[in-house]
Amino acid sequence: MGKKLRLMAVIAGMDLLLAAALLWTLGILKLPAFGGGNPVLERFVSAAGANDAPGRPKDGLSTDTGQPTDTGQPTDTGRPTDTGQPTDTGQPANTGPGDGVVSEKRGNRVKCVALTFDDGPNKECTKDLLDGLKARGVKATFFLMGESIPGNEDLVRRMKDEGHLIGNHSYRHIQLTKAGENAVCDAVDQTSVMIEQITGERPQYLRPPYGDWNDNLECKVDMTTVLWSVDSLDWKLQNRQKIVKRVLKDVKDGDIILMHDIFPTSVEAALEIIDTLTPQGYTFVTVDEVLID
Numbered sequence: 001m002g003k004k005l006r007l008m009a010v011i012a013g014m015d016l017l018l019a020a021a022l023l024w025t026l027g028i029l030k031l032p033a034f035g036g037g038n039p040v041l042e043r044f045v046s047a048a049g050a051n052d053a054p055g056r057p058k059d060g061l062s063t064d065t066g067q068p069t070d071t072g073q074p075t076d077t078g079r080p081t082d083t084g085q086p087t088d089t090g091q092p093a094n095t096g097p098g099d100g101v102v103s104e105k106r107g108n109r110v111k112c113v114a115l116t117f118d119d120g121p122n123k124e125c126t127k128d129l130l131d132g133l134k135a136r137g138v139k140a141t142f143f144l145m146g147e148s149i150p151g152n153e154d155l156v157r158r159m160k161d162e163g164h165l166i167g168n169h170s171y172r173h174i175q176l177t178k179a180g181e182n183a184v185c186d187a188v189d190q191t192s193v194m195i196e197q198i199t200g201e202r203p204q205y206l207r208p209p210y211g212d213w214n215d216n217l218e219c220k221v222d223m224t225t226v227l228w229s230v231d232s233l234d235w236k237l238q239n240r241q242k243i244v245k246r247v248l249k250d251v252k253d254g255d256i257i258l259m260h261d262i263f264p265t266s267v268e269a270a271l272e273i274i275d276t277l278t279p280q281g282y283t284f285v286t287v288d289e290v291l292i293d
């Protein structure tokens with residue numbers, strides 16, 4: 001195993017687990033309490049640990065956007081939606097038995113959520129997003145694709161200067177488990193070098209395209225892999241209202257939301273999500289603030 005744990009429990013998730021354990025001990029909560037108690041952790045684990053499972057969520061970008069897929073794999077048809085994911089089960093976002101306990105335990109602590117954007121930088125969309133985030137004083141996390149960086153160095157510099165976290169999304173949008181280990185290392189490393197040349201800082205966080213990862217790669221690449229707990233499906237919906245609705249249905253404290261700053265609708269939706277959740281007491285943080293090793 002790599003030095004770093006591949007998947008991280010979310011602070012909120014840990015609190016929920018503790019709260020659920022306490023309730024269970026007291027006989028208040030019946031088993032299987034944990035099945036509904038910590039969807040964040042379950043989704044993180046299932047996304048990373050079951051690479052061959054048909055229900056594995058796909059980070060997302062369809063081939064029709066011009067992104068090359070070296071695997072020749074039909075991304076559109078092969079992309080499972082959320083089957084097997086607890087997100088679609090109609091689970092209420094903030095009404096579970098653990099929420100009140102968590103709030104009580106945390107006292108005045110605000111609810112945190114991390115917006116993450118993959119597949120950029122994109123000349124128009126990323127610029128609009130950065131403008132919108134700046135106007136709202138919100139920090140986000142960007143997982144950059146190496147091949148999209150040339151010509152967009154100014155946007156990468158802005159991300160750094162404006163306090164966002166920059167991660168690595170490999171060089172091209174391919175399934176890394178289908179590529180050779182050395183090729184994966186080269187692609188990841190090349191992207192990190194490109195980012196470091198602009199920002200002076202080497203990225204520590206990696207989001208593999210499609211969330212496609214395995215233990216062999218974990219051993220080879222010394223980065224912390226970050227998946228997500230709420231899939232906005234923005235690449236598929238491409239409709240501001242639908243994306244907003246989908247995210248708001250599931251979001252809760254400690255979530256990591258997957259979006260893509262290559263679609264105008266994603267940018268509009270992200271800003272609306274911020275404007276909706278902020279009055280509800282949410283603070284937007286970068287992923288390093290919601291992950292623990």
Ligand SMILES: [Zn+2]
Nearest residue numbers: 059118119209
């Ligand atoms: Zn992607």
